[in-house]
Amino acid sequence: MDLKQFSPASQQSLDMATRFAWEYKSGYIGVEHVFLALLSVGGADVQRAFHAARLDPERLEKVVASWLGEDSQRIKEAEIVFSPRMEATLRVATLFAARFGEETEPVHILRAILEDPRSVPTRVLDAVRSRAESSASKRLLRETERILDLRRSTKMTIHQEEDLLRFASPIVGGKIVGRSDAFAEIAQSLVDCLRPLVVGEQGIGKASLFRGLVGWLAGDDAPNELRSRRLLRVDSSSLRFGLRPGRDHFLQLSDFFADAWHDDDVVLVLENLPYLLDENSGPGAAITEAVRQAVNNGTIRCAATANVDGFTRLEKINPTLLRKFSPLAIKELTPEQVLAVLASSREGLEEFHDTSISDEALESAIELSIRYLPNARLPGKAVDLLDHACSWELLTGLRPRELVDEVSPAIETENSIDSGKLAVAASRSSGVQLKHVLADDSAHAAGVRMAISQSLVGQDAAIDQITRVFSDSYERDQQTSLIRAAMVFHGPPGVGKSEAAKALTGQLCGRSDMIFRVYLADYPGERGLEELFGDSSRRGVRREGVISRQLRRAPWGVICLDGADRAEPDVLDKFAEIIRTGQLRVEDGLPISATNAVLVFSCQTTGPGAEPEISSEKLRAVIDAEVAFDFLTKSELAELLEFHLDKVREELGTFGLEMEMEPEVHAALLKTGFDGARALERSIDAMLMRPIMDKLPERSPEDTTVKIQSTPGTPNETMVSFVGNHSHKISPEN
Numbered sequence: 001m002d003l004k005q006f007s008p009a010s011q012q013s014l015d016m017a018t019r020f021a022w023e024y025k026s027g028y029i030g031v032e033h034v035f036l037a038l039l040s041v042g043g044a045d046v047q048r049a050f051h052a053a054r055l056d057p058e059r060l061e062k063v064v065a066s067w068l069g070e071d072s073q074r075i076k077e078a079e080i081v082f083s084p085r086m087e088a089t090l091r092v093a094t095l096f097a098a099r100f101g102e103e104t105e106p107v108h109i110l111r112a113i114l115e116d117p118r119s120v121p122t123r124v125l126d127a128v129r130s131r132a133e134s135s136a137s138k139r140l141l142r143e144t145e146r147i148l149d150l151r152r153s154t155k156m157t158i159h160q161e162e163d164l165l166r167f168a169s170p171i172v173g174g175k176i177v178g179r180s181d182a183f184a185e186i187a188q189s190l191v192d193c194l195r196p197l198v199v200g201e202q203g204i205g206k207a208s209l210f211r212g213l214v215g216w217l218a219g220d221d222a223p224n225e226l227r228s229r230r231l232l233r234v235d236s237s238s239l240r241f242g243l244r245p246g247r248d249h250f251l252q253l254s255d256f257f258a259d260a261w262h263d264d265d266v267v268l269v270l271e272n273l274p275y276l277l278d279e280n281s282g283p284g285a286a287i288t289e290a291v292r293q294a295v296n297n298g299t300i301r302c303a304a305t306a307n308v309d310g311f312t313r314l315e316k317i318n319p320t321l322l323r324k325f326s327p328l329a330i331k332e333l334t335p336e337q338v339l340a341v342l343a344s345s346r347e348g349l350e351e352f353h354d355t356s357i358s359d360e361a362l363e364s365a366i367e368l369s370i371r372y373l374p375n376a377r378l379p380g381k382a383v384d385l386l387d388h389a390c391s392w393e394l395l396t397g398l399r400p401r402e403l404v405d406e407v408s409p410a411i412e413t414e415n416s417i418d419s420g421k422l423a424v425a426a427s428r429s430s431g432v433q434l435k436h437v438l439a440d441d442s443a444h445a446a447g448v449r450m451a452i453s454q455s456l457v458g459q460d461a462a463i464d465q466i467t468r469v470f471s472d473s474y475e476r477d478q479q480t481s482l483i484r485a486a487m488v489f490h491g492p493p494g495v496g497k498s499e500a501a502k503a504l505t506g507q508l509c510g511r512s513d514m515i516f517r518v519y520l521a522d523y524p525g526e527r528g529l530e531e532l533f534g535d536s537s538r539r540g541v542r543r544e545g546v547i548s549r550q551l552r553r554a555p556w557g558v559i560c561l562d563g564a565d566r567a568e569p570d571v572l573d574k575f576a577e578i579i580r581t582g583q584l585r586v587e588d589g590l591p592i593s594a595t596n597a598v599l600v601f602s603c604q605t606t607g608p609g610a611e612p613e614i615s616s617e618k619l620r621a622v623i624d625a626e627v628a629f630d631f632l633t634k635s636e637l638a639e640l641l642e643f644h645l646d647k648v649r650e651e652l653g654t655f656g657l658e659m660e661m662e663p664e665v666h667a668a669l670l671k672t673g674f675d676g677a678r679a680l681e682r683s684i685d686a687m688l689m690r691p692i693m694d695k696l697p698e699r700s701p702e703d704t705t706v707k708i709q710s711t712p713g714t715p716n717e718t719m720v721s722f723v724g725n726h727s728h729k730i731s732p733e734n
Contacts, residue, residue: 005094007103008244013037024068030083031113035121036064038110041237045107045147047169052143055125055136056172059352059387063124066391089113107144114141127354167242167256168232171269176212177344178337178379179205182330183212186303189326190267191225195295196303197273197325199311203380204332205341206305210269228265231303235271236279239287249283253290261299268302273325274310277318295324335366338379342366345383353390357417361386364419372430372437374555374593389417389425432509432556451507456496457643458636462489462627466500469624486579486599486622488564490612491629493604494677498560500629501600505558508598516550517560520567533574533584548584551592558598565603565613572616575599579622632677634670640677641670644684651689655696657706657722664710665718672716683716691720700724 006014014029016037021029038046039057050057082090090104093112097104113121114137125137176183182198186209189196198206214231216222242256243249260266270276270291279288294300304325306314314322333341342362350357369381376384420438427434439447449467456463466487473485489497506512523532523546534545544552550559564572578584579599583591601623603612614620632640649659665687672683692706703722711717 028083032120042106049143053139063391111144168234171231173215174211177341195325200330203377249286257294270304273304274314341379361417364422368426372426389421451503455499455503457640488601488626495629501560521563564601569615572619576618661708668715695720
């Protein structure tokens, strides 16, 4: 499609839509991606339309993102194209703009999207209708047409106000709960013409402080010095997508900051200040230089936010610029304070999602987010979990893919959010199976014993010890800093150490193959520490480590650390610190929670009663148990052999075959079992499965039994033959 008739703002919105299509692995660029881009970088007219229609763009972003997050697929670069509906929508937008001799602006694209009643955005908007008003899509369409009429009637050009809103967006007012001290300090800093810098981890409520400030400024209690102030949000994306081609980027940004400075009522809120000051190429370099110049020259009226790691990095690389701000550190709210935050947000969520939220759901949102989203922060993770549950309730009955021809309408029933639907949202967000989220602690502990017992033979003492560790861990307070469990599995090779770790993974994550294994001897010295745990000391750039990446991706998983008896002491000391504190902290980086992780250190010992050779006394002091796995007796090996033979019989049953095996073959298999379970599995594969599969193509339809016989003189080799009911057929000549 020819995009020459599209304005730079429209082309940038389409670029952002392409990014969303890649991010959600959609395989196409659809109207839902463009709609999400318009919500993010659509410009002043699009923002005005949403606010006039009384729709919250940030909440709509979450709903559409939930839609796109379902049913994603792996894509190749050559496959990503505009969907047919997207092409038709862009043609409609272009024709509509051409009727009035205009370039196709984002607001024209928004109008074309809203005119299609079957598009994903329109259906989502209709689903979020307010109970007392007409559909949201119709309200938004009316406001969009009103803005277009105003543009044509007044021949609007880009003047100072338009330039400001090209790079920034107004902050919508809200309520402030649980942050009265911080709120008062920010307001006083603005009265004193200082630049407050709010420092806190992501999700802790930094943006909410400024929404509360906007709501407070609209009331009667605001001081006269601040009553007329307007807060405009600025971040890297808004500055990048506000740039126009054909003119130096730095000059455009300098003009923007100068316009904001000359408007005495404007206060810019610079989101993630360290990131704005740390870009070194392309438009990012112009952004960094323009922000630095405005701050150093004192020609910016602003507040700012920063994450803890970014603030720490900024202290090192540019302490002079940092002194021009007044830092204000805010901490994570307590669960009691978060409950008050959710209660104050409930009415808005209920109206937006057209649902009702019970008191029980508010408490469940806090409890489940603490337990299953340990690397996020309150109140953000509890609000997001509640919003996620509401979004999926709202989208019930809607197909997740735009390209489906037949579209199901939104369900018209009265919706409600309870603790069960919060559990579903927690399962989706954390990756933990729903049955595990719904199970109570006693069921989890009982499940551990059952899962391991089904996988091991002859290790009753080890099973009892592992079960006790998990029973104790579930009895601990969920707010403890200890990790879920840390154990050393030691014993001869092939006695079930790995199988026990896999069984734990299956119980916690629902699938045993989700176990994460690392051989510690492969990570020696200082380089090994960096590769395992990450490093951020080099020029302030954090590199993710093997363990830190896994803790972020699967905080409820099992990490099996093989070769612990050959690991470096410094590596084991670092694991001891993780176990003791319940978190992994990288230099200059945010701590990564490990409170729900299970660490299993596996090492080999020579025989019964032998102690594991662990080179770190710090680690031995903090682990929950050293679990010994003993040699298997002859009767236990026979039981293990029957366990594996049952699996072989089950697999042959899928081919309609039974198995007959000579006693000599059984004895040869049992003999190999004395070298360990792995040796037994290899022998079963070599003596049974491979010969059977090699001969299977020769089987006749009448064959119902496979016979396994030993080869004379070579007891570890077998002969395979098929037998069955071959009835004698009489020919007509007879």
